[in-house]
Amino acid sequence: MKILLTGGTGQVGYELERTLQGLGEIVTLDRSQMDLSNLDQVRDVIRTIKPQLIVNPAAYTAVDLAERETDLAMRINAEAPEVMAIEAKKLGAAMIHYSTDYVFDGDKVESYTEEDTPNPQSVYGRSKLAGELAIQASGIPHLILRTSWVYGARGKNFLLTVRRLAQERDELRIVADQLGAPTWCRTIAEATAHALIQMQRYSGTQKDADLDQDVWLSRGGLYHLTAQGSTSWHGFTQAIVAHASMLKKPLVTPITTQDYPLPAKRPHNSLLSCERFMQTFCGLPTWDDALKLCQDGM
Template sequence: MNVAQAERTILVTGTNGQVGFELARTLQGLGRIVALDRSGLDLSKLDQVRSVVREVRPALIVNPAAYTAVDKAETEFDLAMRINGEAPGVLAEEAKRLDAALIHYSTDYVFDGQKPSPYLEEDPTDPQNAYGKSKLAGETAIEAVGGKYLVFRTSWVYGARGKNFLLTMLRLGRERPELKVVADQFGAPTWSNTIAALTAHILAQSQIANDERQWWGERSGVYHMTASDSTSWHGFASSIFALAKLQSRPNVLPIPASDYPTPAKRPVNSRMSNDKLVNVFGLRPPRWDDALKLCLEQC
């Protein structure tokens, strides 16, 4: 009897983060949730990663934990690579040893951002910053191990907690009458709850499959998982203030990215196609602005 049959325990990492927080709640009902934040599972400590997985013996590992300080990664590349690049490979190895499955989250930053249309999963990767390189290394490590796995690339993640563009805009909007926001970079703002909900739907499909091993065997791989449609950072900010209940709205001015230089280069085009996700799992993510309305009800 394998571990998945004996006990369906789901190990969720990074539960203080935006996506991890939502996953620990949304996955209820699909198994016994073991939710660990950094104090319980620090991905920078690879020996601890192995020992925790071997102690918990999960049937499924869901790994939203990551080094996400994009600009800081330029000077902390070794740390970013250990957390984003090496730890996912260790999780994949331990999952395979247990005959468990692994779900991991990656990013649009694995691409160079120069394609004029939305990126497909099979498009060549070419990360332009340290963070993107570390996340691509994680994908590569998981694929090299094989086994049962799903890698979901997402983009422009925001939510009602943590550090993200939405909460930064709401704070600055209360403090300043005018804001300058980049208008020539494009992507799909994706609510952390959307990512968790879609993940839960997909896991439910795996559990009701006639042959769960075959289900994973046929579907393991990389998928894009973002909100539908796209906008610019300026468009995102403008929508936030149009929908948020603030006493006064700041004037949001569009600027080119060249007017807001950052240590890490950002892609011009972060748009990714969800067609593979739709075709394989029958799930169509909501429009980014519809999800934003729901999220703002919590802020």
């Protein structure tokens, strides 16, 4: 199976290129090879490669900047996935696409399920939801995986920012009234590989066999995929500092969202129930265990 992987230099894309090895012929592209803001290029690349599966972790993720760059965020997060889905339909291909907790308003007390109605409060959230809807409307076999609070050992993310600031400051003032599940990008990639293996196993095909659309249509769809458990940004920061023995130990002070205003509104509750994914495909680690593994390798 020929797999087209976008965003090869991004956090999730970097890990996916490694975890998907052996599951097909992987063609990994970075922004210089397929720029999602250039819809004609996206279309031409897919027609040239002719993949049986498109895996799309690439996205516009500058949440606050998106409030000003609305058109660009919509083009990359909504219009580009729509083009991918249209071209996939012509090829008889499937698609794995990644979305976000920001599609919800964060007002629910419990964890959000896949049945809950999205109500994004930011341009970023609206653009990601539009991408989801475009893929679903295309009718192609797909997996849409919503995740949250993604971090890793490379790129730009909260973990690396905290580790840097912990070396520079005596106090870190961190928001404590937003709840979520910090999710290691490797967790996302490994869970994706498990899901793909399960799809192939249910179809009774070998790793290099053609895509079984019936299996994808019956077991595909929308799933939530995050680490298990919950914490706040403040709690996440405390765990980062505690687990990283090489860091000095700054005071981690809790503050409120109002104390740290940002252009884009954040959900107060970003918790996503992953029961459907775990029952269908595989278990998921707790956020704290995954964080330890990530930092142990840094």
